[in-house]
Amino acid sequence: MELLGALDAAELSAAFARLPVFPVFDLGYFVVSILYLKYEKGAIELSRQSPLASWVVAMLYCFGSYILADLLLGEAPIDYFSNNASVLLATAVWYLTFYCPLNLFYKCVAFLPVKLVFVAMKEVVRVRKIAVGVHHAHHHYHQGWLVMVIIGFVKGSGVALMSNFEQLLRGVWKPETNELLHMSFPSKASLYGAMLFTLQQAHWLPVSKDSLIFFFTLFMITCKVFMTATHSHGSPFAPVEGAMCPILFGSVPCGHNSQHHDHHPGSSHEASSPPAPQLLTKSREELNEGTRKRKSKKAE
Secondary structure (H helix, E strand, O other): OHHHHHHHHHHHHHHHHOOOOOOHHHHHHHHHHHHHHHHOOOHHHHHHHOHHHHHHHHHHHHHHHHHHHHHHOOOOOOHHHHOHHHHHHHHHHHHHHHHOHHHHHHHHHHOHHHHHHHHHHHHHHHHHHHHHHHHHHHHHOOOOHHHHHHHHHHHHHHHHHOHHHHHHHOOOOOHHHOOOOOOOHHHHHHHHHHHHHHHHHOOOOOOOHHHHHHHHHHHHHHHHHHHHHHOOOOOOOHHHHHHHHHHHOOOOOOOOOHHHHOOOOOOHHHHOOOOOHHHHHHHHHHHHHHHHHHHHHHHO
């Protein structure tokens, strides 16, 4: 029975790994990516002022990871745009998201139960991209483990890594939002996933590639669907990072340095600071004016 169960699990993993991502899963990836673009500051205004610039930004959201990976590997960054079917599908999603009459398409895909389905589909594509990125890098650099990790990481989170360039196209400049400074859960998961797939590619991890794709996809779907449904911004890696970072790096991981947030503009610490000299001067003048009025009334 155990042997039959193992065979069934292996067959299920192999069948899942053979599932084509186009067009169904790619559709989910494009929908969620462009949906997040519409949430960004200035994205709607840009779509009205310059549809071409809006389309370019949307294509970066959909294919930014391929472009960045090709640049790092010395290949043509525009090569993926020869895939006409994918570009047309992404363009259709962009047009419907920003220009559909009565905003019907956006309302449908932003409806939480529907959105969760698309989020799960996007994670299927993300894990495949990480695995393909590691395999692609291995083809160029057979012993380049670091290169494999980098390309797998970029394939999984390339859009986030290009966020500053994408912001410039929208007329926004926020260097403090650099993804390497404040890594989101998808970026961290892509990095850890790239490490796992690199170990598997180097035969240091006694797991088949199909099984790793299957189980890592389940992990990503579970985490992202839960975080989206609960509007949570916490990372599942936080407990491990909280325990390991002080030991390995002598620092507290991001999200736990609350003592430093007291000095940021708009914080409670700043709100309780003493009033500015101008305010004190103004209040004294008002008091003096009130005193003069009371004296004049008494004199009358």
